[in-house]
Amino acid sequence: MHNRFPEPTHLKVFKWRGFFLFLLVTLVCASLLAIVHIQHQIRNVESQYYQSLKHALTAKEEWGRLMLEKKHLTSxxxxxxxxxxxxxxxxxxTHFHNIYINSVNRYQQSPITSKQAKTDAKN
Structure with missing residues (x-):
């Protein structure tokens, strides 16, 4: 049996076309937002990089000044x-004084033989 009223095919194509158009527009907007976000991050990283370069340059200048001061003071x-x-x-x-310190052994030590060391260790 035939339907009395066949469904028009152009309406189905239009619905899918609208869905794909919506999907394409959302993907383009999402990619644009992602590009803006990435550019913002790149700017932040570049500014941090240039600040660290500036800090390194000032540290090198300070180190150079300290080395000059050290050479001057130790000349x-x-x-x-x-x-x-x-x-x-x-x-x-002419006004030097010589001081002599005599080291006197208070205890006389005799050399210890191996037999004496063994007997001392046992006691």
Whole structure:
């Protein structure tokens, strides 16, 4: 038997076409939002990278200044100048005093033989 009213085929195609169009538009919007989010993250990472480079540059400059100061303070002329002015040290050897310390053994020790060591260990 035939249906008296056949279903029009163009309505079915239009429904699927609308669904695919909706799906395509949502995918395009989602990809655009993802691109914006990724670009934002890239900007944040780049700014952190440049801040770390700036920090490394200032650290290198500080290290260079500290090395110059260390070389200046440890130079022989500077050490000699500080020794003369602050510590009153001179190269004049006329007022040197020699102090001798005699180490006196209070106990006389005789060499220990292996037999003595064994008997001491047993006791």
């Amino acid at each position: 022989p002329a500077m050490v000699e100048n500080i020794a003369k002015q602050k510590l009153d040290m001179t190269l004049d050897k």
